[in-house]
Amino acid sequence: MTPPIWLPYESVGSERQSHVNGTTIELVRREVGKLLRVDSRGEFICSSCLKRIIGERSGTAYTKGQIERALEAVFKSPGALTRKYSFVCDRYGNTMACLGVPDVRF
Numbered sequence: 001m002t003p004p005i006w007l008p009y010e011s012v013g014s015e016r017q018s019h020v021n022g023t024t025i026e027l028v029r030r031e032v033g034k035l036l037r038v039d040s041r042g043e044f045i046c047s048s049c050l051k052r053i054i055g056e057r058s059g060t061a062y063t064k065g066q067i068e069r070a071l072e073a074v075f076k077s078p079g080a081l082t083r084k085y086s087f088v089c090d091r092y093g094n095t096m097a098c099l100g101v102p103d104v105r106f
């Protein structure tokens, strides 16, 4: 295993610890969108599963706290994603707020 490496663009901003900047939110939002549109198309996934999945995908780029805060922001303003306040998560079957993209073709 290679040791954790901070990507260059990560160190551009001075704020890295618990504070989440707009860039982190946008990158997490993009990952969530890609996941829900491509890899888990038609699935609705709760925030705790998203946190785990995004954490696995982004490796050491973000801390759990950063992903958590970024996801909170994405849930608050989901944009093109569909938010359900109380829905059965397709991953674990727990009923929570979930995000997804309805499987509709345009």
Ligand SMILES: [Zn+2]
Binding pocket: 045, 046, 047, 048, 049, 050, 089, 090, 091, 092, 093, 094
């Ligand atoms: Zn879940």
